[in-house]
Amino acid sequence: MREEHAFEFDKLKIRTHFSSKTWKCLAEMLVNRIDVQTGVVMRNAIMLNPSRIDYRHRYLQRLAPGERICFDNFRHHGILLPYGALNANHNTQNKFIIDPTYGWVMADSADPLSAWDIFKVVQVKYGTADEDFYGKLFFYLREQFEMFIDRLQKFTINFDLYDEDALKLSEKLKGKQFFDRIYVNNLSDETYVGIKSTLTKFRPLLNADNPYATLITLFMNWLPSVPQSDQEKVMKNIILNNSDKYKSNNMMANITNFATEISNEINALYDHDQEFEKYMETKGANKTAKKVGLRRRTVHRIVPKRLGISMNKDEQNNVLSLENERDRHLWFDVGMHTFLEHYVEWEIVA
Incomplete structure (x- = not known):
């Protein structure tokens, strides 16, 4: 059985066409009670798995020294911030990618840099070191999100979300x-x-x-x-x-x-x-x-x-x-x- 709901935010309208099973799954994600330390252990079991150390080293050997440090830092923490930035307040886990039963649900090859145009990312000239691509990605994405939010406020936009084949x-x-x-x-x-x-x-x-x-x-x-x-x-x-x-x-x-x-x-x-x-x-x-x-x-x-x-x-x-x-x-x-x-x-x- 499918449940259809509409959510309106000024000019933005979001309509969902989800099954009751999907709604139940989303609700379970939102009430996820995994503590931070357990979440870190689950993530490390995938992202720092000893059996995959050769894979990580093969990638690291292609990078410049500064790039290696930033890659390793992101591998250990999973927080997209410029290298050296304070992360004490970033202590809430993403409940949509960590599961009480299955742990960290993403592959260890998942990396935010691979999802964006690296040539546009490296054009960021402020806020971090030249070899800190993750820091550059942070500032690049912040600009993209700001532009996206601005468009949502200016234009009439409708989203229809489905969970079907x-x-x-x-x-x-x-x-x-x-x-x-x-x-x-x-x-x-x-x-x-x-x-x-x-x-x-x-x-x-x-x-x-x-x-x-x-x-x-x-x-x-x-x-x-x-x-x-x-x-x-x-x-x-x-x-x-x-x-x-x-x-x-x-x-x-x-x-x-x-x-x-x-x-x-x-x-x-x-x-x-x-x-x-x-x-x-x-x-x-x-x-x-x-x-x-x-x-x-x-x-x-x-x-x-x-x-x-x-x-x-x-x-x-x-x-x-x-x-x-x-x-x-x-x-x-x-x-x-x-x-x-x-x-x-x-x-x-x-």
């Missing part, structure tokens, strides 16, 4: 609500719903009266579907053709191990658009799109096709261009991307 929800909304933009994240990956079902189910929700209405899909897990032999061939070609440092006989003798270590750089610097096109064809994306009245947008209007790629019309199909060593460090050493991410914009066929 995405495909079931699309059926429920069909014919009732239409949208100018729909972003489904990587629901289109074959490990989840797949591109055929995504296009079929969400096409009816696009606003047909808006020629710019767009469905945005993200593909994150597409490369594992490519045969292993092709993956190895791609990696070997990049090592041979891109840099003298990849041509060492010792490296080539251990190409599998070496390629694993630099796989992110290989993915970023290689133009694997042809492989992606083959993948889309194999999954029947283009045929399904034509059947439901959609087409892939050749020139994107909203998001770049790949991480770090320009939105300029003539540069959208380029591979990542590293302007300097600083950019390389931020992308590959600090960042936590695979560079296999592909965004696709779908528009209605007129």
Whole structure:
């Protein structure tokens, strides 16, 4: 049974469409009585797990000394503040990510830096040291939240929150609500719903009266579907053709191990658009799109096709261009991307 509630705050309206089970779960979270010390132990069991020390050390060795200190500080405390800031008053736990039964519910790889544009974060020039990325993120997010609150106060905004399966929800909304933009994240990956079902189910929700209405899909897990032999061939070609440092006989003798270590750089610097096109064809994306009245947008209007790629019309199909060593460090050493991410914009066929 679903319970619908509306909450109004001046120009802001929030409507919830949750099941009684979800409301019960939220209520249990809010009355969570875990004390601070127990919460710290639960968090440390995940974030500082001894079995994962090699994972942490491999990441630390890529960072500058100051960056390591700040990373280690956040690992131990989990409080997003500039390094050295007083945290005595930050003594209330986030009840939504710690559970009395299951403990700390997030993976140890979860890191706030990976959720925001690191190049915008490092542009913060005040309040903390240059290598304190977490401190910079604190000030960056404070600005973002202030702008967001300002917009909530100035504009009429409605939020509708659901807790249903995405495909079931699309059926429920069909014919009732239409949208100018729909972003489904990587629901289109074959490990989840797949591109055929995504296009079929969400096409009816696009606003047909808006020629710019767009469905945005993200593909994150597409490369594992490519045969292993092709993956190895791609990696070997990049090592041979891109840099003298990849041509060492010792490296080539251990190409599998070496390629694993630099796989992110290989993915970023290689133009694997042809492989992606083959993948889309194999999954029947283009045929399904034509059947439901959609087409892939050749020139994107909203998001770049790949991480770090320009939105300029003539540069959208380029591979990542590293302007300097600083950019390389931020992308590959600090960042936590695979560079296999592909965004696709779908528009209605007129």
